[in-house]
Amino acid sequence: MSETILKTTNVSKVYGKHKVLDKVSIEIKRGMIYGLIGENGAGKSTFMRTIMGLITIDEGNIELFGETDTKGLQQARRKMGQSIETPALYPELTARQNLQVQAANGGVSERKIDELLHLMNLSHTGKKKAKNFSLGMRQRLAIASTLMTNPEFLILDEPTNGLDPSGIVEMREIIQRLVTERGITVLLSSHLLDELSQIATHYGILHDGKIISELSKEELARETRQYIELETTDVQQAVVILDQLGIKDYEVINGTEINIYEQLDDVAAINRALVLAEVNVSRIGTSRQKLEDYFLQLTGGIPHAESVSS
Amino acid sequence: MLNLLAAEKIKLFRSKKFWITLSILCLLPIMQVVNSLFAVRNGEELVQVIDTVVNGATGVLMMEKNGLTILLVIGAFSSFFIGEEFQNGTIRNTLSLGRSRTHYYFSKFVIAALLSFVGVLGMTAIGMTSFTAAFGFGGVAEINNYFSYALKTFGTLYVLILANVSVYVMISFLTKNSSFALIWGFLYTIGTGFLPGIFQQTAHFKQVTYWFTESFLFYLDFAKPADIALYSEMVLVSLVTIVLSSAVGIFLFTRSDIK
Structure with missing residues (x-):
């Protein structure tokens, strides 16, 4: 049986009187591309943020790489990479400098920068600042940034949001390549099931903060x-x-x-x-x-x- | 922590705001010496109690002379330097790597403190050099051991500034937005700058006056022996402010949600 990367049990989050997450339980095993589908406001980003430790949970349990306590989770998060909603970059820095910052944050060598710039087709950007990049380039740079620390588990929140059709295809290919070539496990979200169906191996459907259905690619194909x-x-x-x-x-x-x-x-x-x-x-x-x-x-x-x- | 500081260094040296802040702090004494030269040429006489810096020796008081400007400039820098991390979402890149929020907070504080130190050191050095060139080194009235006085004065003034920097960092982490941090930082500076003056006039709140570091910075004369005697009290109030603001800032930041 493959290793469990992430397991959440009854994770709940309340803002005021609004329950944003309501007992969300999912399990992601190594090698999966887990697609989290939900309408805007369903709680996808909030759920991802709880996994990354950016938002505290009011109830439930998160197990990441087998760790459940605060200290262990903090260590386990070093094996993770993330890109939530808009690409989080330093607009005044170049692609290379953005990666240098992330390398320093993660305490890793800068040797991988050239390789990642090449992988994400950003080698030509030179001294161009990130603020002058197209959205597709920024998305690619954000993913390159997450890869600086050699993550085993990648969380991507709506990575194709705002991209043109060729950008969407390119992003899909990049994600697939990361999974096949680097063995990275991926949790990605979208509000478009059609788009996720072309890449994900497993699906969780989030509605009003609740997981209403979980199914594999085969089960989805059968259902549809x-x-x-x-x-x-x-x-x-x-x-x-x-x-x-x-x-x-x-x-x-x-x-x-x-x-x-x-x-x-x-x-x-x-x-x-x-x-x-x-x-x-x-x-x-x-x-x-x-x-x-x-x-x-x-x-x-x-x-x-x-x-x-x- | 060292990794975070290394990342901050990369951001800092490529930040326009950093160079603008340093430039303002370093150009200010040059403008002031030119202004003083014109004043003297127009027949005015420089008076230490009013002009604060009148020669190279009193140049060590550049922080006292420019207290409000320094606070506003460093306050603005801190607001942008920290607020933009929240607004650009880049804080997520660091925290999602499992980095301690307390370490992250301290790394920002250390950078703001270092920038302030370099800025005020540059300002003081340029102030002393330029005023010496214009008016001679001279001396400070009633001060026999100038070297010891200069060290103590510079250290005390810096700690007073640092206490405010600590509050600006706290405000930036609580507001999570550069614009709001800028406004609240400005209100704090103005409020704590002028409220103590009002407290001084009242019987009930008189003792509160020197609970604020800015009271020392704005209302005392660092060349006057009676005020110099209050250095230890100034350092104490500053340290208490740093500890309290950092404790409150870290407590609330570690419990807050990052959007």
């Missing part, structure tokens, strides 16, 4: 995959026909509904076979739950999946 929705008054006969057609991946939902997960392009052929066998088809069509719809359904935005009749 496309299928043929068949409504008939004769489910038994319909199942016989599906077997005759060689369809194996289907699910009888109830006495009138079957979901078929293969041969999605052959709706017409399936329909014809059913009709020829005198199965009464009330409705047949592809149904697909988009990631965002799935998210909204979970958070109470859209109650049902989108259905496309053919």
